[in-house]
Amino acid sequence: MKNKAKATSFDIAHYAGVSQSTVSRALRNSPLVNDETKRRVHEIAEQLNYKVDKNASNLRTQQSSTLALLLFEDPTTDESQINPFFLSMLGSITRACAKEGYDLLISFQSSSSDWRADYEDSHRADGIILLGYGDYLDYQARLQELLDQDTKFVCWGATVDNHPDLTVSCDNYGGGQLAAQHLFALNRTDCAFIGDASNHSPEFFARYKGFKDAFEAQGVTLNDRKIANAISTEDSGYHATKSLIANNISFDALFAASDLIAIGAIRALLEAGINVPENVHVVGFDDIPAASYVSPTLTTVQQNTTLAGQMLVKNLLSLIKNEPVESTLLPPSLIVRGSTALK
Amino acid sequence: MKNKAKATSFDIAHYAGVSQSTVSRALRNSPLVNDETKRRVHEIAEQLNYKVDKNASNLRTQQSSTLALLLFEDPTTDESQINPFFLSMLGSITRACAKEGYDLLISFQSSSSDWRADYEDSHRADGIILLGYGDYLDYQARLQELLDQDTKFVCWGATVDNHPDLTVSCDNYGGGQLAAQHLFALNRTDCAFIGDASNHSPEFFARYKGFKDAFEAQGVTLNDRKIANAISTEDSGYHATKSLIANNISFDALFAASDLIAIGAIRALLEAGINVPENVHVVGFDDIPAASYVSPTLTTVQQNTTLAGQMLVKNLLSLIKNEPVESTLLPPSLIVRGSTALK
DNA sequence: CAGTTAATTTTGCACGTTAACTGTCGTAAA
DNA sequence: TTTACGACAGTTAACGTGCAAAATTAACTG
DSSP: OOOSSOOOHHHHHHHHTSOHHHHHHHHTTOTTSOHHHHHHHHHHHHHTTOOOOHHHHHHHHTOOSEEEEEEOOOTTSOTTOOOHHHHHHHHHHHHHHHHTTOEEEEEESOSSSOHHIIIIITTSOSEEEEEOOSOOHHHHHHHHHHHHTTOOEEEESOOBTTBGGGEEEEOHHHHHHHHHHHHHHTTOOSEEEEEOOSSSSHHHHHHHHHHHHHHHHTTOOOOGGGEEEOOSSHHHHHHHHHHHHHTTOOOSEEEESSHHHHHHHHHHHHHTTOOTTTTOEEEEEEOOGGGGTSSSOOEEEEOOHHHHHHHHHHHHHHHHTTOOOOOEEEOOEEEOOGGGOOO | OOOSSOOOHHHHHHHHTSOHHHHHHHHTTOTTSOHHHHHHHHHHHHHTTOOOOHHHHHHHHTOOSEEEEEEOOOTTSOTTOOOHHHHHHHHHHHHHHHHTTOEEEEEESOSSSOHHIIIIITTSOSEEEEEOOSOOHHHHHHHHHHHHTTOOEEEESOOBTTBGGGEEEEOHHHHHHHHHHHHHHTTOOOEEEEEOOSSSSHHHHHHHHHHHHHHHHTTOOOOGGGEEEOOSSHHHHHHHHHHHHHTTOOOSEEEESSHHHHHHHHHHHHHTTOOTTTTOEEEEEEOOGGGGTSSSOOEEEEOOHHHHHHHHHHHHHHHHTTOOOOOEEEOOEEEOOGGGOOO
C-alpha cells in the first residue's frame, strides 16, 4: 500500500535520522556527504518511492530543465496535418532532450506575441527551439526582439541577421548541387524547378541557387520560365506542376524544393500521361517517409534529422550555459530511388 | 530597456501600493479585489512584462497544468521514424491541451519502470496520456499498477481491464465492418487480411473481427488461410503480402490492419505484377497523409484523430478533477480512393 | 456617535527544495 | 598543548506564489 501523501525529503530525513538538507545533498551525490550516509538515504528514498518535486526544485534553482519547441506551420496547412519533415525533427529533438535530461514542451505557432514571456519569464522553459519552414521574413522582427531580450533560442533554417550561430540548418545550397549533379550525370539538363525561386523562402531559394549554379558550372543554363512557385504541400506541388504542363512548358527533369511538392508533382505528371522517370526525372528534398512509399519511389536530397535535432538541442544548451556556440551547417546526402532510375 | 531581473508580484505590489497577495488575486481576477485596484495592477503588470512564475505557482497549488504524453512505438520501428498515425494524434492532442490551458510534455517509451513516479510524483505533470499501437499485453500489468496507485491516466486503444472509461478508442470493429461492406458491395468477396488476427493486438483483432463478421452476415465465409501477420510498418506489410503470394494464395481483395501495412502490401502486389485495383482491391485503416499520396491512392477507414485527441485530453482532465468519465468510442468513416475504384 | 456588519485588504505562513552559512569533532601540524 | 583544518552534518533563509485568518476601512443602523 502506497502512502497517499507523497514522500518529501523530510520524510527521508526522518527515517534516515539525518537532517533534510543532508538528504538533499545525498540525493544529488554531493561530495560533502559520507558514502555510508548517502547509501542509506538512497535506499530509503527508493523504498518510499521518493521523487524530487520538480516545481520546488525549479523554483529554488530558477530553471526548469525544460526546453520549449515552437512549431511554425505553413499558414495554409490543414489543422491536423503537420509537415512530416518537422515531425521527423520532432522525434529526434525529443530524444536529444531526453538524453540531456531535459523535458520538452511542445507548442504550435503561439498566438501570443511574446514568446519570451510565455516561456522564459514564466520559467516554463530554459530555452526555445523555433522550427519552421519558409516564410521567415515575418519573423525576423520577432527574432530580433528575442535577441534584444537576451532570450535563449535556436532556430532551424532561418538565419537571424548577423547571428548565424543561432541557427542550425541543412546545407540547402549544397543539397541543390547534389540534385543537379545527379541529373546532369543522367544527362537530364532541361530542368524545371518547383518551389520558390524568390528570396521569400530562404531555404527554398538556397536549394534552387545550388541547383542552378551546379548546372552552370557544367555549362548548362536553366530556363527561368521553367520555374513554378509552390509552398510545401502536396497539393501546392500538384497545382504548380499542372500549370507548367498547361503552359506547354517542356522539361525532362524536375527538381522540387520539398518531397511533398515532389509527390504532388509526380501526381500531376502521371495524370497528364507523362511517365516518371522515363519522360521526366524527379528529385525531391527532405526524404520524408512517404518518399519511399510513393510509386515510383522518390529520389531525394536527404536531410539528417537525427543529427539536426541533436545539434539544435546541443547548441541551445550551450547558449543556456553561456558557452560559445558555433554556426552549424549539416551536410545533406542524395538518396537515389525510382524517380530517377530507369530500369 | 527591460530589467535584467524578472519582475515579481512584489514589484507590482510596490508600484501599485498594495500588498503582494492583492496582486496575486487581482491577476487571477478574484472577486475579492476592488475593480479599480485590479485595473491598476493589471496595467503595471503589463508594463513590467510580468508573468506568473509557473514553478512557484505550481509548487503552491500542487499541480502543474501540464499533461504528459507517453508514446509507445513498435519495437521494430527505426529510431527516427514515428508512426504517422500517432503523429497526427500528437498534433490534435497538442492543440487540445493548448485550448484547455495545459502544457504538453512529450516523451517516448520511457525506459523507466515507474511512469507515475516520473511524472505525477515529481509534479511534472498532472496526468498521463498513453499512446501506442498493438502489443498492450506487455503493459496490462503496468496499467493495473497505475490504477492501483490512483494515477490519472487515459489510454488510446488499449482497454484497461474493467475500466473501459479510461480508454478512448476508435470503433475498430465497426471500421472493419465498413471495409467489408464496401468490398462486398463491389463484389469482392475473396478477401485476404494482413495484420494480426490473434488477440495479441486487440485493435488489429477487432478490425479483423468486424471485417469477418460483416462478411458472414452476408453469407460469405472468409478463408483463414488468407491471413498474414504483420506489425504496423510498410516493410512488414510488404513481406507479409509477399509470403501470401509466394504461397500461391489467391484473393481479389485485401484488407490491411493499417495504412502502412496496406502501402507495403500494394508495393508487393505491384512488384508481383498484380494490378491494384483491377486484380486486387486494397483497403487500409487510419487514413494517414501518405494514403492519398501513394498510387493508386488508398481507400481506407479513417480514424478521426482530431476528435480522438480532444477526447483523450477532455477525459483526462475530467479524471484529474475527479469527475466521472464515460467510455468513449469514436466512429470511423470510410474514405474511398483509387485502390478500390475502377476507372 | 457608539456599535454592528459588510467589503476589502493585509499579514503571515506553507509549498519542497537548494545553497550559503554555522557548527562539531577528530587529527595533524606548530 | 595549542592551533588549524578537513570532513561532515545541521540551521536557516530564500525562491514566488496562493490561501486562510486577521485587520482595517467603509457603510450603515438605532
